[in-house]
Amino acid sequence: PTGCLLSFSRTVDGTTFTSSIKEKTVARALYAQARAKDKLAGLVRSSALDMENFQTEVNILPGAKVQFELHYQEAKWRKLGSYEHRLHLQPGRLARHLEVDVWIIEPQGIRFVHVPDTFEGHFDGVPVISKGHQKAHISFRPTVAQQRKCSKCSETAVDGELVVMYDVHREKKAGELEVFNGYFVHFFAPENLHPIPKNILFVIDVSGSMWGVKMKQTVEAMKTILDDLREEDQFSVVDFNQNVRTWKNDLVSATKTQTADAKKYIEKIHPSGGTNINEALLRAIFILNEANNLGLLDPNSVSLIILVSDGDPTVGELKLSNIQKNVKQNIQDNVSLFSLGMGFDVDYDFLKRLSNENRGIAQRIYGNQDTASQLKKFYNQVSTPLLRNVQFNYPHSSVTDVTQNSFHNYFGGSEIVVAGKFDPDKLEKIQSIITATSANTELVLETLAQMDDLEDFLSKDKHADPDFTRKLWAYLTINQLLAERSLAPTAAAKKKITRSILQMSLDHHIVTPLTAMVIENNAGDERMLADSPPPDQSCCSGALYYGSKVAPGSIPSWANPSPAPLVPMRAEGAQVLESTPPPHVMR
Structure with missing residues (x-):
């Protein structure tokens, strides 16, 4: 499953409201108080059992001038040989100013970027793709004339999905081990192996x-x-x-x-x-x-x-x-x-x-x-199963809190991701040893990563997130705890796991089924929160940029937060509306 690390800010008549994460029952009480007093209120919701779907609702008082942004980060999982992001673009009318920008930043190097024609050839020369060795930029900015279904039509041709697909170079069979600031993420997607029957x-x-x-x-x-x-x-x-x-x-x-x-x-x-x-x-x-x-x-x-x-x-x-x-x-x-x-x-x-x-x-x-x-x-x-019984080992006592590191199968075109903590004062490099069974033999794969491999790269690009290793570790850990919680054999075991999820959610500012998002202004007047919706609610979300498979995104004030059906394991889709003045670029 995918999930989101959320933050929310909103400006109402010149006053800026920012977000914080609260325990769900506390946040519900704050929300009820705000509504009872006829104050500004809103919702950002996560689904009942996972973090893959979110829905937003905003109630605005008459005469108020409001600008809001919802920022999120979601994990992009490799499927069928590529990472894919789908943006639902359905403004419903011609938009005077419509912009979608996608940045891809990959230290491994970008092997390809592909944007399939999902709008039936309506947009000549749009989107524009610029690709370098480690960075790429996709810009979708159709003019009003380009948006028209025909030269004299008042209907928009922007009614569908903008799809961005890409993959990275994979020179190491043992995967890419990326370490930074006390956390590591190990991406493992070997190729050129014979399929297992x-x-x-x-x-x-x-x-x-x-x-x-x-x-x-x-x-x-x-x-x-x-x-x-x-x-x-x-x-x-x-x-x-x-x-x-x-x-x-x-x-x-x-x-x-x-x-x-x-x-x-x-x-x-x-x-x-x-x-x-x-x-x-x-x-x-x-x-x-x-x-x-x-x-x-x-x-x-x-x-x-x-x-x-x-x-x-x-x-x-x-x-x-x-x-x-x-x-x-x-x-x-x-x-x-x-x-x-x-x-x-x-x-x-x-x-x-x-x-x-x-x-x-x-x-x-x-x-x-x-x-x-x-x-x-x-x-x-x-x-196409390629490996069985895949086991990741990090043989050093200073490596701790490793996420799931044993996997039943590895299928071609997918990717295994393992994350963990380490003590940078005690380690100069991290060693990984992977054991697995292929169609022909028992494999032992080894790789090393230096502590400062990423620091220089991440500091050179404003779109890169230097904290992605910590965030991805927290996301993976919470998802695993949620799965364990749903299978807990006793009430006591479930309660213990619940406490762990709640604490991690608060520590890492993540909306989960156990937490909620509260919006407050500078004076601490709490006004808005995220809460669990009824089961199977869909999410709205926005455009994004990628950075080492952690994809931050935002919904600016000009995006329509109406939910749209989503492919599971992805939080995706945005409906873009007209903006005056020009909007903040989606990232």
Whole structure:
């Protein structure tokens, strides 16, 4: 998941209000007091279980002149070989002054920058891309004439997404170890490795709610996915409504004949009936367990289950905690469960818990005409396992508070990120030793990083954030604690983790489900806060610049903070409006 480190400032009739982070119940009380007294008030919200979605609301008193800025920083995760940021640009009308600027600052060096044409060729010469070895700048500043759908149209062609994609040079197999100011971040994304064979079970919901476009596009995606399997892979298909069926009761090799037969089977599916998630998952786990017990799996292979569902269980076991328990008790330690939640009706938090508990991840798939491409894109992220049992070691007592450093799999095109603290007075350099299993051998990779490698680079560019190592460490740590909290076995354990999250949130100025943002003026008159919204609220956010994969951004006073649907694991999107006078440049 991604998340944000937030700050908020607002000027009302010449008075500037700035932000601070409070414990949630304290902030709620302050907000209630402000509203009761008819004072200026607003909200910046994080979702119930993670930090990936935020929503802003601002209430302005009649006659007040207000300018506000919401600054955030979010982690950019590498997917399919690149970092990607999407900005939703939907002003709804011609904008007299519209600017979006993206700066990329990368000490590793920028391998490529790509801005695909997402506006159907409407903007000739826009955006402008300037690329150097370690820095790049993308400028999107269409004139009013360029914004028109046609020469005499009053409608705007700016209605979609500005997408920026890039990647860095990766000369070191052991990854890039960046250290600064008592913190380090280790980026690991090796290439040129042979794919590890995979054993994969596709578990597809075919209940009545999947009827129509959802099922049609799921079938379309599955046909492409089956064609992408390698012959050394083994697979089968489980489909379920109130009953559970299998295309094959055993795993079979992904030959052209077998994949063609599986596609014919999927094409004949007619959705109907209820949803028996528990029985479907247990059937898939049984197939993998049997194959493993009979010695039919390559000992160096990777085993995956991919669940595609659009609803809560309605048949069989209905209690979500029992389903989690059943899966956890039966699944083997070498199997990863990935969950894809179709549409907005599915209990996405349940799917996240289910996957987090079983070495996988969950992703929401938005139910629209783009469903097939979303499914295929997710599959591509896990289609090429390159390493198993990846372990990061930093053999020195002065290296402490390391984030998750053991990973079940590494998939091609992705990236593993580990962060930690060190004592700069006791260390001149940090050593990293990575052990992992590839398709052919056991790997041991080693790298060293000097203490002052980044200092000179970060000091030379006003867009670089010299504090990114600390912020990324704090973000990763809090996210891991949130995941642990949702899986805590006892109330006492949950309470202990909650205290840790709250303290880190306050120390590092991060809005989480446990904290809130309060806006106060110079006299300490507290007026505005961030708070947890109802589940599944979407976020508004803005443009950004990148700096070593920590991407700060802002929503100036001229951006519309209305929420827009977001791809999970990204907080993204902005709706840009007209500004007078010219706005502060988005960063």
